Amino acid sequence: MDTEFEILKALSAGDDSSFSEILKRHSKPLLNLIYRFTLNREDAEDLCQEVFLRVYQNAGKIKPDAMFSTILYKIASNLCIDYLRRNKTKSAKIRLTYLDAEIETQEGSFKTQISEEKPLQPEEMTEKKEKESRIFSALQSLPESQRLALILKTYENKSYREIAEIMEITVPAVESLLFRARQNIKTKLQTIK
Numbered sequence: 001m002d003t004e005f006e007i008l009k010a011l012s013a014g015d016d017s018s019f020s021e022i023l024k025r026h027s028k029p030l031l032n033l034i035y036r037f038t039l040n041r042e043d044a045e046d047l048c049q050e051v052f053l054r055v056y057q058n059a060g061k062i063k064p065d066a067m068f069s070t071i072l073y074k075i076a077s078n079l080c081i082d083y084l085r086r087n088k089t090k091s092a093k094i095r096l097t098y099l100d101a102e103i104e105t106q107e108g109s110f111k112t113q114i115s116e117e118k119p120l121q122p123e124e125m126t127e128k129k130e131k132e133s134r135i136f137s138a139l140q141s142l143p144e145s146q147r148l149a150l151i152l153k154t155y156e157n158k159s160y161r162e163i164a165e166i167m168e169i170t171v172p173a174v175e176s177l178l179f180r181a182r183q184n185i186k187t188k189l190q191t192i193k
Contacts, residue, residue: 012060146181
């Protein structure tokens with residue numbers, strides 16, 4: 001199986017059919033990341049398409065100096081931050097979506113977080129949803145850089161080094177962002193109770 005960089009090389013040489021392999025490999029995790037920022041399926045899909053469009057248009061310029069997923073996440077992170085800045089001025093309320101919500105896409109549906117295996121009783125489900133709502137609200141209240149670092153670490157399982165590459169900061173800066181993000185969430189959750 002070709003690496004993503006071999007596919008990009010073929011793409012820049014005129015082989016458009018090879019790009020579908022990149023979409024197949026990376027669209028779901030990338031859409032998942034973007035959705036956690038936008039909380040809107042349509043916006044997440046649009047931004048995901050924009051990421052792949054930029055990769056497609058710049059196929060010949062992308063160099064294998066980092067993991068391909070790191071390059072994708074860097075593009076997506078920048079687009080998400082721009083999205084958040086544009087939408088700060090809107091007075092529309094943020095739509096609350098639970099962390100285990102199912103998202104329908106053109107490629108099928110997927111969960112934003114793996115659900116528990118055993119079925120929950122109604123009161124347990126209500127308590128779980130309330131807890132998730134508080135956590136999600138606290139996550140959304142974080143500054144952009146803290147939110148990005150925390151999402152990449154917690155939900156995308158990225159290493160500190162990968163987060164540093166994606167965010168174009170140092171590893172100690174990532175550690176600091178994650179520490180502050182966790183402290184802010186802890187404080188926010190204590191005030192919500």
